[in-house]
Amino acid sequence: MRQSSVQGPGAQRRASGAETTERGGGPRRDGAGPGDLPGQRQGGRHQGGGPPAPGGKHRVLRWVSTTLAVLILGTAGAGYLYYEHLNGNLDKDDLNLGDNKLDKSAPNAAGQTPLNILLLGSDSRKSKENVKLGGARADRDRPALADVQMLLHVSADRSNMSVISVPRDTRVTIPRCTDKKDSDKVYPETSDTINSSLAHGGPGCTVATWEELTGIPIDHFMMIDFSGVVDMADAVGGVPVCVDNNVYDAKSGLRLKKGDSTIKGVQALQWLRTRHGFEDGSDIGRAKAQHLYMNSMVRQLKAGTKLTDPDKLTDLAEAATKALTVDDGLGTVKKLYDLGNDLKRVPTKRITMATMPWVPDAQNPAHVIPKPGDADKTFSLMRNDVGLDGKDKKKHGPKKKPVPSDPAAPKGEIPVAVQNGTGTAAQIAVRGRAATIAGQLTRLGFSQAATDATPKSRADTTVSYPKADQRGDAQAVAKALGLPDSAVRPAAEVSQVTLVIGADWRTGTEYPKSAGSEKHGDEKAPDSADALKGDDKSACMKVNPANVW
Template identity: 35%
Template sequence: MTTPAIDRPSPSHRSPRQDAPRRRRRTGRWVLLSLAVLVVAAAGTGYWLYNDLDGNIEGVDIDKAIGGDRPEKLPTSGQNVLVLGSDSRAGDNAELNTGRVAGARSDTALVMHIPEGRTKAVAVSIPRDTLVTRPECAKADGSQVAPAERVMFNSIYSQVGPACVVKTVEKMSGVRMDHYVEIDFAGFKDLVDAIGGVTVTVDQDIHDPSSGLDLTAGTHRLNGTESLQFVRTRHGVGDGSDLGRIGLQQQFMVALLSEIKKQDLLGSPTKTYKIADTLTSALTTDSELASLTALTDFGRSLNGVDPAGMETIMLPVAYDKTDPNRVVAAEPQASTLWEAIRNDQDIPESAKKSPAGGGTS
C-alpha cells in the first residue's frame, strides 16, 4: 500500500489566525446539530426504516484495538468524545478525486468534553501538523506498529487507523476517550444533491487545480460534486495552508445546516429519512455508539448543551524549533489544559494561550 502524500503547510502558516475561534465554534455546533438530526430521524421512522439506518453506521471496536493500556476513567470526568472529520478518497469517492492524493485523511480533530450534568461543553482542537509521540498500536489486521517520536498528528489516521488516533490522544492528554465519532465529508454529496444544492459566499476568487474548484468572488449555489471540491480546496484560499481548507469545510457545514433549516426538511418524514440515511452512511463510531438507538440516546443526553455557549480552545502549541512548518504542544499550558479536563474542572485562562496563535472563543 502506498502511503498518501501529506500536505505540508507553507511557512506563512505563522500568520495570525483571526478567524480560527469562529471556525472552531462552527465545528462544535455542526457536531451537536448533526446528532440532533439523527435524534429527530429516529423518532420519525418505522421499524424497517430504522433498521435500514441502523445498518448504515460503521463501528470500530476501540476497546479491543487498544486493550487495557488506557487512562483510568475517573468517576467525575464527564464524557469525552474524539471527533474526527475525514476526507476519504477511496471506494465510491475515487471518481470524485480531482487531485493527486489518494486514500483517507483526517484533517479536523476535536476532543469534546461534556462535564457532569451536561449543560455545557468544551471542544479542544488539535492542529493537524502537531508533532506527537505515537505509541505502539495495532492495525485493523492485527499487525503491530512500533512507537515513534515526532510524528505528524495527521499522519496517524492514514498510516495506522482510527484506534491509534484515539490511543495517541489518550497518551498525550491522559484523558480517557469515552466515544469516537468520525464523519466523512464526502458522505454529504448525495444529501447536497437531494436538497437541490447549498449556497455559499466567498469573498475572493478561488482557483484550485488540485481540487478542481473554480469560483469567482460572490455567492454560488453548489451541487454535490462542487461541494466536495469546496471542502477539499486548500491552495486557492488564504495563505495556502490547511487553515484555509478547514475554514471552508466548516463554512460548508454551516451552510448545509442552514439550508436544511430553511427548507424545513425535518418536517417531512420522507425528507427526514433521506437526511438521516446520508448522515448515518457518513458516520463511523466506536462499537458502543454504532447503532441508531445508542446514537439517539447519546444525542438526547446532549439536549441540555447549548452549542452557542460551547467553549472552543485550540491545544496550546508553539512552533517547532527544528521545523518551523510544524508545531509542538506548548508547556506548561497543554498539561494544565488536559489536567483540568481530566478532573472536570474549569480550564484556567493561562492554559488557553497558544504561543503559535489561536486560543479560545
C-alpha cells in the same frame, strides 16, 4: 460499503467533480490535496472514512434530527425494518488500540459525566466514489491518513460544548497499537505526524494517540468519508458560509463570490478541504473555515432548518448512517439518537471551536508541535470540564481566599484514600507513589490517610469529596500538600475524601507549583487557540490574496 436487503426511502445523491491532487504517498503539508477531508469506509473493516473536521461535528448534531426521523418511522412494522436497515449501514471499529487507556471522566456531585468524542476525516480512496471526489487514483491503495481531527467535549451538565482541532501535521508520539481485527498485528511506538496514526491499525490508534497527547479520556469516535460529506450537505439543503473576497482555489476547486453563499454537495466538500484559498494558505486557516461551517450547520439544525420534510429527514438518515464509522459504543441509531439529544441541549452561544495552540517543529519546519503552556492550558480546561469560552461559573470554588462550605474536621479525623494515577497513555505509573504521599499526609497529621490500590490513570491530580459538608475536609488535604483549590471538586463516584495523584505529580511530596499553574489565571482558551463562538453569525473567512479572482 455494505448494502442492506431493505430499501430505505431516502435516495442517495452523489455529486461528481472534485479536486485532483499532486500528492503522493505520505503525510504532506503543502497541497490542499486529497487528505484534506474524510476518506471512505470499505466493507466491514474500516480503512479510512471520517468526517471532515467540520462535517463530522455536524453529523453529530444532524443525527439529532436524522435519528428522530428513524424513531418516527419505527412506529410501524415497515419502520422497524427501516430502522434495522439504518443500523446495518453503520460501520463499527474498536475504540482504543493502545496498551494504556485513561480512566473515563468521573461524574460530578450530581452524577453527571462529561462526554468526549473524537471526530475524524480520512483521505482514503478505496472506492470509485471517493476516487472521483478526492482524485489521486495513485493513492487508492496506500494507507489512509486522518487529515481532519477534532475533539468534541460536552460538559457534564450539558451547559457548553468545546471543540479543539489539531493540525494534521502535528508531530506527536504515536503509541504502540495492536489491531485485533488483523490477527493482533502490532504497530510499534513511533514519532510522526498525527494524521499518520490512522494507518497504525485504524481509528482506535488515533484515539490512543489523542489520549497520550492531551490526557483527555475519549468516550467515542466518529468518522465520515468524502461521499458522505456530499450527501449530508445535500440532505440538509446546504450550509451558509461567508468569504471577504472572491475566492478561487484551483487545488480544491472552490470558487465563490464575495459575501454570503449557501454551499452543498461537492462545493461543501471543496470548502472543507480548501487550504490555499483562505488566509495564509495553511492547515490553520482551513481549520477555521471548518469551524465556521460547523457553527453554521449547528445553527441550522437547532433552528430546524430544512428538516421539517419527512423525505429530507430520511435522506439525512441514509446519508448519515452510510457515511459513518463509529466505535461499538455508538453502534446503533438509537445510541446516536440519544447522543444527539444530549448535544441538542447545549445552547448555541456556549459552543466554542478552537485550534490547538502550536509552534513550528524545530525538527521539520513543515510540521508543528503543541505550543508549550498554551496547548496544555487548552487541554487542561477540557480535562477539568471547564468551557473554553470562559463563561463557566467557578466550578471548583474561588481562587482567592477560598471559604469552605463547611469547616474542616480535625486532621486526624479525616479519612483520606490515596490512589496512584500517574500511569497514563503517555507514561508508565510511578511505583509506590500512593504510599509515598499517604505517608506524607500521615506526617502532616492526617492519621487516617491510607493507600487505595484501585487502578487509576489521570493527567491532573485531584482531591474529590462525595458530600457538600466534606468540601472543607478536601480543601484541608489540598492545602497541606500545596495543591491549588481548583484541584478540589465534588464527585459522586467516591465515598470519602479521595486523592488521586496524577501524571502532573510524579516526584516529591509537595505538589509542584509549575504543575498547578495551568489551573490559575483566566479559565478560558488562550488567544493562540483562535476560538470561534457558535453564535457568531458575522464570521467571514479571509481570502488569501493569491487566490482572489
